[in-house]
Amino acid sequence: MRTTALTSGRAKPIVTRAPKRNDDRVILHFDYDCFYASVFENANPTLKGLPLGVKQKSILATCNYAARARGVKKLMLISEAQKICPDIVIISGEDLTPFRDASKKLWSVLRSHSWNGRVERLGLDEVFLDVTDVIAYNAELLNRNALQDSFFQLSRQDPEKGFSFDATRFFGCVHPSVEAKNVSILLDEPLYVRLLLASHLAGYLRHKLEEDFGYTSSGGISTNKVLAKLAGSVNKPKNQTALLGLRDADIQNFVDGHKLRQIPGIGSRMAQLIQDYVLSEDTTGDSHDLEIGAKVTVQDVRQHPDMSADLLERILDRPGAERGSGDKVWNLLHGVDTSEVKEASDVPTQISIENTYMSKPLNTPGEITRELHALATSLVRRMRIDLTATDEIDPSDPASQSGQQQRWIAYPKTLRLSTRCRPKPNSTPSNSTAESFSRNSRSQPLPSFVLNLRDESIEAIAEKLASEVLLPIFRRLNPERQGWNLALINICVTNMVMVADPNENGNGGGRDISRMFRTQKDKLREWTVYDPTHIQESPASTHTVHPEENADKAEEGEWDEDVGVIENPTVSSDPDADTWEDEEESQRCHLCGHAIPLFAMPAHERFHSIGD
DNA sequence: TTGGACGAG
C-alpha cells in the first residue's frame, strides 16, 4: 500500500515499489444506462425505440441509444443534435425531481439486499455495493459436486430467499477472458470463486431492476471501487464485467490501457498537471487539448522516468492541494483503492437549488428578487421532501389533530447563497477555467422560521426567506448597486443536524413501525441525542437541562452556551410539554413538539444541535 | 466556521 523507500545514506527514496492490492473485499458497481432518458421512457413507454434527448437549457444532458445510433452525443448543442437527427424527441430535464425519485427507488432495492449497509450512491445513476459478507457466506455454502444447480442465499435468516444459478460459469462478461477448460482448476482459487459468485449476484440484481422497474444497467465486479467502476465500463450497455485479477499483471494491464482522465479520482486539474509533466520535455510546446488528460495513458505515466508517489506529490503540489494526493494517484495508477463504500444514509449533507441565466443575465433588483423567490420555493419544498418524515399518530396523543404528524429527521443550520457573474467576452481563451468559472458565496445561520411545519405555507416561508434573508445576503455578496450580469444563482442549506427518531425511544414502545432497513436505525442511533438507557446508567455524571428550564433562563436574558446533555426532545407525551400551549405568542417546536414561546424558539432550537 | 477548489455524474 505504501511505497517503500530504499534509503542508502540519502533522504530520498531511490526505489519505488508498486503498491500492493488488497483483495479482501468484493465490490459491485451499477450504472443505469442513459438514466435520464430511461426515466422518461419508463414513464412513457411509447418513447422506447425513438431517438430521445434530454435537454437542460441549450444542451443535451443525455440521450438514449437510439439517438446515439444516429450520431447524437451527450452534451451536444440542441441545435446540432436536431441537425444530425431531425426527428429526435427532445424533453426538458431541468427539473431533476423525476430523476431523484427514480434514483431513490432503484437505490432502495439495492440497499435492501445489503447485509452491511454499505450502499453508496454516486450521482443519481450509479451505486456501489460492498457485498463481501454476502459473498463469503455463499462461498462457504457452495457445493462443488453440484455446481450447475447452485442456490444463492440472499438472507441469512431465510434459506429459501435467493435464486438458482449455474456456478460453472460467470454471469455476463469477464476480463480478461478465460479459457472454459480452466474453470474447474480455478475453483481452487478463492478470489475466483468470490468474483464468480459476485457476478451472479450482480446479474440477479440487474435483472431485478429491469424486471420490476424497467431500468437496464451496466455492472462492474471487482475488489475495490475504482476497479469495479472501470470494469463496469468495459461492456455497456445492458451488460456487466467481472474483473479477474488472479495475476497482478492482469490488473495492471487493464488499468494501463486507460487514458489518465478516465481514472475516477483523477479529475481534469490533476490530469492536466500530470500530463504536462510527462509531455514537458517532449517537443512542440503543443499543449492545446481537445480532451484534457486524454493524450497520455496510465502506462505512459507509470513508466515515465523516476515516476513515483513522491514525484506525483510534487507535480500536484500547489497552494490548496490535497495532501497525500501523490500516494492516492500512485495507488490508482496501480488499481489500488482503499476507500470504503460508504454506509447508506437517508439524510443528504446538503441540499442546493440553482439556476443559470446565460443567455439573459440578471441585472435589475426586480429580476433578482423574482429568481430568489423561485429558488427559495424549490428549496423549501426539497427540504420537506428530503428532511422530514411523516408518522402515524396515536389518537390518544393530545398533540395530534390529524392522524399524521410531519417532523424533521434532520435540519440544516446554515444557509448559503452563491452567484457567478457572466464570463466577460474576454480576449484570453486560456482563461476559460480561471476567473470566469468561479463562484462567490456568503453564508449565515438558517433562520428558524424556515423550519415551521405547522402554520405557514411553503409559499409564505419562501416569500419571507427570499425577501428578508436571501436578498440581504445577496447585497452582502454583491455590494455594487447594479450591473451584476448574474449568470448563476445557487442557494444551499447545509450543516445538517440529526434529530432523534421518536420511534426509537423505548418509552411506551407502542408504535415501532417495523423498519425496512436495520442499518438505517443503527445509523440514526449514533446520532440520537437522548438515549433513556444511557441516562439511567449514569444520571449524575452530566448536567441535564430541561427545555422549560432553559426557556426560563432565556426569558431572563441568561443563556448557557455550553449545555452538556440535552433532555429528550422526542417525548411529546410528557404532561409538562404543554406548559406554553395556550400562550398567545407560543408555537410548537417542529423538532420535538414542545410548545415554546416565540422569543425562546431560537434558543430552544439550539438544544437540538449536537456536540456543544 | 466560512469560502473556495476540485472531484464526481
Added chain:
DNA sequence: ATTTCTCGTCCAA
C-alpha cells in the same frame, strides 16, 4: 449558443 444541476470532500484562513 461552451456550462446543467447538483452533491461531497478537502484546504486555508
